Amino acid sequence: MKRSDARQWFLPVIFTVALASQGNSDPEPQPQMDFTQGLQGTFNADWEGIAARTYFMQFSTNLVDWHFAPFIDFGDGEHNRGIESDSDKFFLRLYYGDFPGINSLDDAMNADFDGDGLSNIFEVTHGYHPFDIESTAGGPDASHDPDADGLGNATEQASGTNPMNKDNTLLQLEVIVD
Amino acid sequence: MFCGQGSAQEVKTPPVGTVTAIPGVIQVAAPPEPAAAVEKPDFQIEGTQVKLIDVVESPPMPGLPPVSGTMTLKVHSVADPGLPDPPRPPESAISAGTEDFAEYTGEQPKAHFAFISATVYDRSRTRLTCYPRGGGEKGVTVWSNVDFNHFSGISAFEAKGSDGEIRSYHLMMGIGNETTEGRRELLAEHGIEWEMPEIPTLPDGPPVFVVESQDPDTETLELVEDLHALYRDEGKRMAELSAAREKAYEDKKAYLLANPPKPKDVTVHFWNRGDSSTRPEAEQP
Numbered sequence: 001m002k003r004s005d006a007r008q009w010f011l012p013v014i015f016t017v018a019l020a021s022q023g024n025s026d027p028e029p030q031p032q033m034d035f036t037q038g039l040q041g042t043f044n045a046d047w048e049g050i051a052a053r054t055y056f057m058q059f060s061t062n063l064v065d066w067h068f069a070p071f072i073d074f075g076d077g078e079h080n081r082g083i084e085s086d087s088d089k090f091f092l093r094l095y096y097g098d099f100p101g102i103n104s105l106d107d108a109m110n111a112d113f114d115g116d117g118l119s120n121i122f123e124v125t126h127g128y129h130p131f132d133i134e135s136t137a138g139g140p141d142a143s144h145d146p147d148a149d150g151l152g153n154a155t156e157q158a159s160g161t162n163p164m165n166k167d168n169t170l171l172q173l174e175v176i177v178d
Numbered sequence: 179m180f181c182g183q184g185s186a187q188e189v190k191t192p193p194v195g196t197v198t199a200i201p202g203v204i205q206v207a208a209p210p211e212p213a214a215a216v217e218k219p220d221f222q223i224e225g226t227q228v229k230l231i232d233v234v235e236s237p238p239m240p241g242l243p244p245v246s247g248t249m250t251l252k253v254h255s256v257a258d259p260g261l262p263d264p265p266r267p268p269e270s271a272i273s274a275g276t277e278d279f280a281e282y283t284g285e286q287p288k289a290h291f292a293f294i295s296a297t298v299y300d301r302s303r304t305r306l307t308c309y310p311r312g313g314g315e316k317g318v319t320v321w322s323n324v325d326f327n328h329f330s331g332i333s334a335f336e337a338k339g340s341d342g343e344i345r346s347y348h349l350m351m352g353i354g355n356e357t358t359e360g361r362r363e364l365l366a367e368h369g370i371e372w373e374m375p376e377i378p379t380l381p382d383g384p385p386v387f388v389v390e391s392q393d394p395d396t397e398t399l400e401l402v403e404d405l406h407a408l409y410r411d412e413g414k415r416m417a418e419l420s421a422a423r424e425k426a427y428e429d430k431k432a433y434l435l436a437n438p439p440k441p442k443d444v445t446v447h448f449w450n451r452g453d454s455s456t457r458p459e460a461e462q463p
Contacts, residue, residue, distance in 0.1 A: 039261045039460060041216040044451065061444055062235065069448050070225060070255045080451035082258070084218065087444040125255070127227040164227065 028053075033094050042084045045092055051076040054108040056095040056124065061087045068095075068124040074105040117142040117154045126153070126163055187378050187388040192407035195340025200412060204331050204419050219259035221447050227253045233441045239431050242438075249441040256449045262460040288344070292401050294351040296326040300358055303377050306387070308401050316395040320402050322387040323380040324409050326353055328416040331423060337404035345404060385409045 033047040049055065053076075057069035073079045083092070102108050109121035116133035118141055126146075129135030138144040143152040149166035156163040228250065235245040293309040304326040307319045330353055337345045358374055365372045378388045385406040389399070409416065451457065 037264065039264055040219050042219065042259075042261060044263075046454075057448075059446065062233070065231065065233075067229070067251065067253070069446075070227060070253055071448060071450070078454060080454060082261070082449045082451045083447065084221075085444060085446040087446070088442070090446075125225055125227065127229050127253070 027098055030094070030096060033092070035092060038082060042082055045081045045083060047079050047094060049073065049076045049079050050098075052103065053096055053098050054102055055079065056130070057081065058093050058095050059083075060091045060093075061089055063091055066093070067127070068129065070125040072105065072108050072121055072124060074102075074108045116140065118157055122153070122157050128153075189380065189386045189388055190403070191384065191386050192403045192410055193340065196404060196407040197338045198335055198404065198408040198411045200332060200335045200408070202334070204416070219261060221254065221256040221259060221449075223254045223256050225255040229253075235441060238434055238439060239427075242431065242434055245439050245441055247440045250443040252443075252445045254445070254447045256447045258449045258451055261451075262458040263454070265460045289346045289348065290401065291348050292350070294349060294405075296329070296351060296353045297356055298326055298353065299356050299375075299377060301325050301327065301355070303380060305375065305377075305390075306402070306405075308398050308405075310395070310398050310401060316398050317391070318394040318398040318402060319390040320387040321378050321380065321390060322385065322406065323382060324385045324387075324406065324413070325417075326351075327355065328409070328413065328420040329353070329405075331419065332416070335404075335408050337407060345400070347401065347404065385413065 028050045030050060030053070031048045033045055036044050036046070038044045045057070047055075053074070055073040057071070057073075058066040059069060060066045069081075071081075073081075083090075099108075099111070099113070102111055110119050112119055112130075114123075114129075114131050114133050118128065120130040122128075123130040123135075123141065127136075128141045128144075133142070134140050136144060138146065142154040145152050145163075147162075147164050147166040151159070151161070151163075153163050231249050231251055233246065233249050237244050290310060295307045295309075297305045299305070302323075302325065304322045304324055305319065306322050306326065307317050309317045329349075329351060332349065332351075334346070334348050336347070339345070362372045362374070380386060380388065387402060387406060389402075
C-alpha cells in the first residue's frame with residue numbers, strides 16, 4: 001500500500017458543458033453530477049445518464065487548461081466514477097452531447113467526432129481532444145508522433161500499437177498459404 | 179497624534195461594563211498541523227498517458243513573480259479498487275427532534291453575523307462600516323482610532339453586557355489600507371488631485387470612535403461598541419499577534435523570493451466504480 005499526505009484538494013466546483021444536441025432542439029435536461037468524498041482519499045463522481053447521450057469527463061487543476069479523462073460513458077442509468085489525485089486543486093466537469101447515429105457505447109468510442117481519423121476513445125486515452133483536430137502543439141493529432149518512432153497516431157491506431165511507446169513496434173503478420 | 183481635519187463630533191468609548199473574550203486560538207501564520215496520512219488504495223494501472231505542460235501560475239503571494247515551468251501530468255486508468263461507499267450519516271444526527279434542538283439552541287448565546295468593511299488610513303485611523311446580518315440597510319459607519327489591521331485573524335468573539343446578556347459575534351471582515359501620501363502622489367502623477375476624506379479628530383490612546391452615520395441602528399452600534407470593548411480588553415495581545423503575523427508574512431515572502439516555487443507534477447487516477455447495487459457500504463466508524 002502506498003501512503004500519501006492527506007490534502008485538502010478538490011474545490012467543490014462541478015459544472016457541466018452541453019455540446020450541441022444535433023437534431024434535437026429540446027434535449028432532456030442533464031441532472032447534476034454528484035461529487036462526494038470517498039474512502040482512502042478518493043472522490044466519487046456520480047451522475048444519472050440520459051438515453052443515447054454521450055458523456056466525456058474533463059478535469060483541470062487551474063480552471064484554464066482542461067483535459068479529458070481517459071474514458072467515455074454512454075446512455076441512461078447510473079454512471080459512477082472514482083477519482084484520486086495528488087493535486088492541491090482539482091476541478092471536474094461533464095462534457096456531453098446527443099449525437100445522431102450514436103446508439104451505444106461502442107458507437108461513441110469508435111466514432112470520430114472531429115473527423116481527424118482518430119477514434120474518440122483513442123483521443124481521450126492518449127491525451128487528445130476528440131473535438132479538435134489539432135489539440136496539441138505537435139501538429140495535427142492524426143500525424144502527431146509522441147513517441148518519436150516515425151509512426152503518426154493514425155498509423156499507430158490502425159496498427160494497434162502504443163503511440164506512447166516506441167518499443168511497441170508494428171505487429172508483423174505472417175500469412176501462411178497452404 | 180493623527181492630524182484630523184473634521185469638525186468636533188461626539189467621541190464615544192465602549193461601555194465600561196462590557197466584558198469581552200476571544201474563543202479559541204488567534205492564528206498567526208504558522209502552517210497548520212499536517213493532516214494525518216491517508217492510506218491510498220493500491221491501484222492496478224491499466225493505462226497511462228503522460229503530458230508535459232508549460233504552465234504559468236499566479237504567484238503564491240502578492241509582489242512575487244508568477245510560478246512558471248513545466249509540469250508533468252500523469253493520468254492513469256486503473257482497475258476498480260473495490261472501495262465501499264462511505265457510510266451514510268447516522269440516523270440520530272438527521273432526525274433530532276425540534277424540541278431538543280430548541281432546548282439546545284436556547285442555551286447558547288445569541289449569535290450575530292457581522293459583515294465589516296474597514297479602511298485603515300496611515301495605520302492610524304479606521305473608517306469602519308458594519309452591516310449586521312449582511313444587511314446593507316442598517317450599515318453604520320464610524321471613524322475609529324484603532325488600527326483594525328489588528329483584527330485580522332479574529333473570526334469570532336463574545337461580549338457580555340452589564341445586563342448579563344452574552345452576544346456571540348461571527349465576523350466577516352474586509353480590511354484595506356490607505357497611505358495618504360502614497361495615494362496623493364499616485365493620483366498626482368495622473369494629474370488628479372486627491373480629495374482626502376474628512377477624518378475627525380480622535381485622541382490617541384484607549385479605543386474611541388465617532389459615528390458618521392445619521393440615526394445609526396441601535397444593534398449595529400452595539401456591535402461597534404463591542405468591537406472597541408474587545409480592543410480595550412485584548413488590544414495589546416492583538417497588536418502583538420498582528421506584528422508577528424506581518425513578520426511571518428515578510429519572512430515567507432523573502433523565502434519564496436530566494437526559493438521560487440516550481441509547478442508541481444500531478445498524478446490522477448480514474449476508475450469505473452460500477453453499479454451502486456453491487457457495492458458494499460462501509461461500516462459506521
